[in-house]
Amino acid sequence: MTILIFGKTGQLATELARRVPDAIQLGRDEADLSDPSACGAAIRDARPDVVINAAAYTAVDRAEEEEALATTINGKAPGAMALACAELGIPFVHVSTDYVFDGSGEAPFTTNHPTAPLGAYGRSKLAGELAVPAAGGAHAILRTSWVFSAHGANFLKTMLRLSETRDRLTIVDDQIGGPTQASAIADACLAIASQLGDDAGKSGIYHFSGAPDTSWAGFAREIFAQAGREVEVVGIPSSGYPTPAKRPLNSRMDCSTLSVFGLERPDWREGVREALAELGVPG
Ligand SMILES: NC(=O)C1=CN([C@@H]2O[C@H](COP(=O)(O)OP(=O)(O)OC[C@H]3O[C@@H](n4cnc5c(N)ncnc54)[C@H](OP(=O)(O)O)[C@@H]3O)[C@@H](O)[C@H]2O)C=CC1
Ligand SMILES: Cc1cn([C@H]2C[C@H](O)[C@@H](COP(=O)(O)OP(=O)(O)O[C@H]3O[C@@H](C)C(=O)[C@@H](O)[C@H]3O)O2)c(=O)[nH]c1=O
Numbered sequence: 001m002t003i004l005i006f007g008k009t010g011q012l013a014t015e016l017a018r019r020v021p022d023a024i025q026l027g028r029d030e031a032d033l034s035d036p037s038a039c040g041a042a043i044r045d046a047r048p049d050v051v052i053n054a055a056a057y058t059a060v061d062r063a064e065e066e067e068a069l070a071t072t073i074n075g076k077a078p079g080a081m082a083l084a085c086a087e088l089g090i091p092f093v094h095v096s097t098d099y100v101f102d103g104s105g106e107a108p109f110t111t112n113h114p115t116a117p118l119g120a121y122g123r124s125k126l127a128g129e130l131a132v133p134a135a136g137g138a139h140a141i142l143r144t145s146w147v148f149s150a151h152g153a154n155f156l157k158t159m160l161r162l163s164e165t166r167d168r169l170t171i172v173d174d175q176i177g178g179p180t181q182a183s184a185i186a187d188a189c190l191a192i193a194s195q196l197g198d199d200a201g202k203s204g205i206y207h208f209s210g211a212p213d214t215s216w217a218g219f220a221r222e223i224f225a226q227a228g229r230e231v232e233v234v235g236i237p238s239s240g241y242p243t244p245a246k247r248p249l250n251s252r253m254d255c256s257t258l259s260v261f262g263l264e265r266p267d268w269r270e271g272v273r274e275a276l277a278e279l280g281v282p283g
């Protein structure tokens with residue numbers, strides 16, 4: 001089975017590369033998502049058996065200033081990819097985010113709960129969620145959240161960097177969600193890619209986030225505990241950490257429908273252990 005992957009350097013793309021070294025993997029130089037038709041053309045040229053999109057515009061705050069570009073990359077490009085896949089009759093696996101929700105309430109969001117993004121990044125990812133099924137082919141959209149790994153830019157690495165110079169950090173404790181190791185998302189994408197087939201029966205939106213749900217402050221405390229770093233984490237409300245983009249307070253996601261692919265929520269604390277080991281951080 002020939003797998004074509006968009007993205008080479010990102011967190012998810014790196015974990016996919018490890019698992020399928022013989023995949024066709026297109027980085028920005030080979031396929032720039034700001035040129036959606038080039039992405040469709042790349043699929044038609046390669047004629048793979050399945051496509052996974054691991055590339056995205058992920059700078060949440062910067063997106064507020066660059067919404068048109070974010071929408072091209074996160075909305076139009078996945079739409080063009082999905083259209084090429086539909087024409088070839090091959091499945092398309094795409095990744096989305098908890099930031100398509102408004103974060104109201106405290107119950108886990110189900111996959112069919114109405115979306116209402118609070119910011120430009122969420123709106124751009126929602127554009128992708130709408131464009132992919134509109135192409136009419138077999139597809140899965142995997143919504144995940146709070147992604148971390150030993151590679152790239154993420155909260156775990158930010159916390160480790162800050163701990164070099166700080167013994168006290170203020171971290172929001174009223175945004176609740178599931179940190180998710182990129183390695184587990186890569187495994188999930190590949191499991192879905194192999195099971196989706198050209199049967200539209202399993203097509204749709206799925207949720208996949210790490211368990212147990214926690215706050216960013218809780219996530220930070222676990223990172224420091226495992227890394228043996230003496231940093232006091234002071235929980236603060238979101239209002240105490242102003243950012244250009246508003247984040248959802250409730251990012252809990254109901255992941256139960258993923259059982260159709262035999263998948264369950266991974267324990268993110270195990271993912272932290274693995275990421276720290278890979279980074280060579282002694283516990
Ligand atoms: N990070 C997170 O916390 C979360 C991520 N997600 C979603 O998960 C998926 C994977 O995210 P993650 O691995 O963390 O993302 P990263 O930010 O780690 O990587 C993004 C990737 O997209 C590539 N990319 C960005 N712009 C372009 C472009 N114009 N053309 C081609 N490639 C481009 C980057 O390439 P380059 O290195 O060249 O910039 C990089 O390989 C995305 O769909 C994201 O929206 C969902 C929830 C949470
Ligand atoms: C560094 C820092 C962050 N924070 C807060 C800000 C924010 O609410 C939270 C996490 O910060 P980040 O900048 O890592 O968050 P952010 O970039 O918004 O992370 C999001 O990225 C996109 C791509 C997604 O799809 C989401 O699921 C989510 O992972 O922690 C503090 O409270 N104190 C701090 O010292």
Ligand SMILES: [Mg+2]
Nearest residue numbers: 058059060154
């Ligand atoms: Mg960020």
